[in-house]
Amino acid sequence: GAVVSQHPSRVICKSGTSVKIECRSLDFQATTMFWYRQFPKKSLMLMATSNEGSKATYEQGVEKDKFLINHASLTLSTLTVTSAHPEDSSFYICSASARSSYNEQFFGPGTRLTVL
Amino acid sequence: GQNIDQPTEMTATEGAIVQINCTYQTSGFNGLFWYQQHAGEAPTFLSYNVLDGLEEKGRFSSFLSRSKGYSYLLLKELQMKDSASYLCAVRDNYGQNFVFGPGTRLSVLP
Numbered sequence: 001g002a003v004v005s006q007h008p009s010r011v012i013c014k015s016g017t018s019v020k021i022e023c024r025s026l027d028f029q030a031t032t033m034f035w036y037r038q039f040p041k042k043s044l045m046l047m048a049t050s051n052e053g054s055k056a057t058y059e060q061g062v063e064k065d066k067f068l069i070n071h072a073s074l075t076l077s078t079l080t081v082t083s084a085h086p087e088d089s090s091f092y093i094c095s096a097s098a099r100s101s102y103n104e105q106f107f108g109p110g111t112r113l114t115v116l
Numbered sequence: 117g118q119n120i121d122q123p124t125e126m127t128a129t130e131g132a133i134v135q136i137n138c139t140y141q142t143s144g145f146n147g148l149f150w151y152q153q154h155a156g157e158a159p160t161f162l163s164y165n166v167l168d169g170l171e172e173k174g175r176f177s178s179f180l181s182r183s184k185g186y187s188y189l190l191l192k193e194l195q196m197k198d199s200a201s202y203l204c205a206v207r208d209n210y211g212q213n214f215v216f217g218p219g220t221r222l223s224v225l226p
Contacts, residue, residue, distance in 0.1 A: 034214070043203055043219045044159070093158050105214060107151075107158035 002028050004096050006108035013084055014116055021079045021111045023094030029074035030096035034105065035067070038091040050077055084115040118142045120217035122204055127223045132194050136220045138187045138204030149214065150178050150189045151203040159203055162189070191222075199224045 003026040013019050023033060032051050036044040048064075050056035050071035058064045068080040077096075081088055091112055095105040120140045128134040140148070147166040151159035165171055165180035165187060177190040191198055204217040 036216075041221070044216045046213065046215070049213060091156075104161055104164070107160070110156075110158045112156075 002096075002098070002104075002106040004030075004094065004106045004108040006094055006111050008111060009109060010112045010114075012114045012116065015085050016083055018080055018082045019084055019113060021081075021092055021094075021113075023077045023079070023096070023108050025075045025096045025098075025106070028096075028098050028106075030077070030098055031074065032097050033071055033077040034095045034097075035069060035077075035079050036093045036095070038093060038110075040091075044093065047079075081113065084113070086115045089113055089115045118206075118208070118215045120204055120206060120215060122202075122217045122220045124218065125221045125223070127225060128194055130194055130196060130224055130226050133190065133192050134194060134222065136189045136191070136202050136204075136222065138189070138217055140185050140187070140204070140206050140215075140217070142206050142208055142215060144208040145182065145206060147207040148178075148180055148187050149205045149207070150176075150187075151205065153201045153203060153219070155200075162202075194224045196224050196226065198222065 005024045007022045035047045038044050046059050047062045048056040048058045048069050050069050052071050052074050056069035071077040091110050093110040094108045097105050122138050149164050150162040153159040163178040170179045175192045180187045201219040201221050203219045205214045
């Protein structure tokens with residue numbers, strides 16, 4: 001089956017620092033990757049959609065200068081939370097889809113970010 | 117606008133059957149998905165409906181009525197491990213974007 005990994009799984013950082021989260025599709029080429037944010041006991045909120053080699057499309061209300069997304073290859077997308085603040089603490093989940101599996105998104109295991 | 121509704125919480129007994137409902141109003145529709153999510157973990161795919169009717173997969177079944185903007189997930193022979201959140205998601209038009217509902221937290225009691 002299709003596997004998506006995320007790294008790191010947990011990160012604790014000081015306020016004002018930047019944090020990079022990697023999302024990799026391990027055994028398929030991900031034409032599209034999605035980044036979600038999830039608060040405790042809440043559902044997933046789509047932050048942005050990225051296609052390989054092009055700029056990410058951000059959802060309304062998501063600051064693109066704060067959440068930098070790069071989709072440099074068909075197997076890797078990165079989310080950088082710049083100048084993180086405590087309110088950015090959340091569970092960040094990526095997912096990936098491929099042309100051959102149009103009906104499914106494959107989710108990564110998520111990254112728990114805590115900003116002190 | 118996009119709106120998806122699910123009950124917030126449900127409780128059921130081990131061995132029983134439970135139905136989790138989902139209603140949606142979206143600007144487009146190209147499929148409805150159900151995901152299971154255990155606490156602190158990523159969602160896992162359960163089912164997909166794009167045409168009206170019932171899709172059965174083992175202990176899990178999902179139903180769709182596009183005219184009513186309604187779906188349900190049916191879980192049979194409940195097990196303790198089924199305690200999780202169940203997310204209903206709609207894919208809009210022919211894009212890849214998914215809109216997720218708020219999720220239903222199911223607790224299975226012995």
